[in-house]
Amino acid sequence: MTTASDAHATHRGDWLDFPDVRLVRTLAGAVIQLADLGSLSSFKLPYPAEAQRALDRTVLACLLRGAEEVPRSLPELLFWCHTRPLEDWPLDLPPDAFGPDDYLVDPEALVPTQLCHEWWIRGKDAGAAQFDREVVHTAMRLCRKASSPESYVAFRRLLVERPVLTGVERFETDTDLFLAPVQELLDQCYAPVPASYEFEGTYVTCGRCLTMLTPVAGGTWWCERDRCRRRGAPPHGRTLGGTEAAGLLQLVRPLRQFVTSPGRAEVALEARLSALGLEVQLWPGFDAYDLRVTFPDGYVWAIDVKDWKHPGLLGRSAKPVRPEPPYNESCWVAPREQVESHRDYIGTYRRNRPLSAEGLPLLTDDRLVTLATARLRGTNDPHLTDPAPTNGTDRA
Secondary structure, three states: OOOOHHHHHHHHHHHHOOOOHHHHHHHHHHHHHHHHOOOOOOOOOOOOOOHHHHHHHHHHHHHHHHHHHHOOOHHHHHHHHHHOOOOOOOOOOOOOOOOOOOOOEEHHHHHOOOHHHHHHHHHHOOOOOHHHHHHHHHHHHHEEEEEEHHHHHHHHHHHOOEEEEEEHHHHHHOOHHHHHHHHHHHHEEEEEOOHHHHHOOEEEEEEEOOOEEEEEHHHEEEEHHHHHHHOOOOEEEEEEHHHHOOEEEEHHHHHHHHHHHHHHHHHHHHHHHHOOOOEEEEEEHOOOOOOOEEOOOOOEEEEEEOOOHHHHHHHHOOOOOOOOOOEEEEEEOOOOOHHHHOOHHHHHHHHHOHHHOOOOOOEEEHHHHHHHHHHOOOOOOOOOOOOOOEEEEEOO
């Protein structure tokens, strides 16, 4: 007899065993490599090795599937990347892997999407797969050595609140005493802003995400955060030109993706919970988890915030929240807009999380605030558990 756990494990194994899941990783790596070399709209022979490998493997996969259309060249493959969502490619992929808006290249800006970066960074063959975690772990080690948890919090806040630095601002970080233990890391975290972000001598940051905006055709601007774009045209933050533009730096992409982005959500959630009168600590115990929420009766929630485009990759990375500092309940939290952008975000997360994380629920930020409010009012005894499916999908 097959148990529920057996069925869950089989489903998860099947998702990993689909042959073209690995091809998507290769495609993402090729797109990132080409983007690093220049514009995705123009490039010359010979193709980079990773790009040629992606093309060859895609052609073979299409032929094996008996597809009527096959990309015959790298320009045609990249055309597919920004005109066809991955669910429409003639590939052998699990049915819950991708949705109608999942492109590898943004159709408007012609740059790699957040989804593309997630597959590249989290792919087993990605050179940057561990970079964001290595930086964070090194910062922890240095701050522990200095016996300064305040320095670690200052470092994390810098990455969250200042993903773009002018030359003067970078110099100011050199004189910040709280950042002294992690100074050696900053040169690895920040890199010069490419000229592709410049328009008529100026650079512009997003007023919501604080990251650089990319100029696109028609005089408009594009934000790299999918969730930001769904909220409409990005508001302009800082306009940097002249001497300010000289020596302009931004966080490298893995840190913007996996530190700045969820960090913005973490800080926003901290503010909402603090407004309820709760005691909220960011990154306790040298970032054992993201938020430690203490209720007036001493009951403690431990929360990790995840702002991922792809719920399957998020599920695969799920692991129990660290036990120290101690708490009564724990969960992962995703921004509501991110969850609602996928037809079955939480359900896909559940189906792909490992058995070791079976008890780790994923809630939206709105749901968490609702539960916190209910607990404060004492109207019931809410717990951090998986929301019940609604009409066959999980949206809460």
